[in-house]
Amino acid sequence: MRLTPAAVAAERDRLRERSPVVVPLLNDTRDALGELFDTDVDTVSDAQYRREVDRVFAVGDRAVNVAALAGLLRELDVEGDYPGFVVDELLGRRLAATIAGGQPLQLLAEATFHFADTRSQGAEGDPAGTDDLDAALAAGVQTRLPGWSWRESKSPFAVDPVGGDDE
Template identity: 85%
Template sequence: MRLTPDSVAAERDRLRERAPVVVPLCNDTRAALGDQFDTEVASVTDEQYRREVDRVFADGDRAVNVAALAGLLRDLDVAGDYPGFVVDELLGRRLAATIAGGQPLALLAEATFHFADTRTHGGPDDAAGADDLDAALAAGFQTRLPGWSWREGGSPFAVEPTERGEVDPE
């Protein structure tokens, strides 16, 4: 694999084109998690997904990592499949976390990846990592996109700076 600015841009375009597959998986995952946690979660549109793909790829440091992980998953195939189970799960988790951003979203995306992965299955001619790629995209983007009520507004655990404008170290 060779990554260049052009190959990263091409990966962005490929991921944008996955909207017809990824967005329904995002929404299926959100609906199932919403049921599980007794909350309503807004659906994701194709346009929101594509716009967020553009945002992820606008950050060059993140873009090169997303492009590399997506490319590895797209091409990953292991004879007998099961021996590759661990590596495609590892790559999928990392891709979901990288898309989602910093903590705690990265951890949530990793956990959601496993949930989304149970909801998608590649075809017999697909590489072993292909369905993990879709699950990672769905997990990462559904985590970073708005729609979860707990993400709206500030955290009740935020601590105000001290009078000097610094956070008290104690």
């Protein structure tokens, strides 16, 4: 794998084009989690998904890592599939976390990846990593986007800064 700015841009375009597969999985995941946690969660449109992919790729350090992880998953296939189970889970989890950003969102994206992965099935003949790629995209992007009521208000644990500069 050789990553150049052009290769990263091409990977961004490939991920944007996955919206017909990823967005239904993303919304299915949100619906199921909303039901489990007894809350309504906003649905995400194809346009929102593509816009969020663009935002992820607008940060160069994140973009190159997302491109590398996505490329590995897109190409990953292991004879018999099961021996590769751990590596595609590892790559998927890291991709979801990288897309989501810093804590606590990255941890939520990792957990959501495993949930979304149980709901994702690749098409016949797809490499083993394809469904993990879709689950990672769904988990990472859905975690970044608003729509969860707990994210819509200020945390009660925020502590106001103490005035003045400490030296």
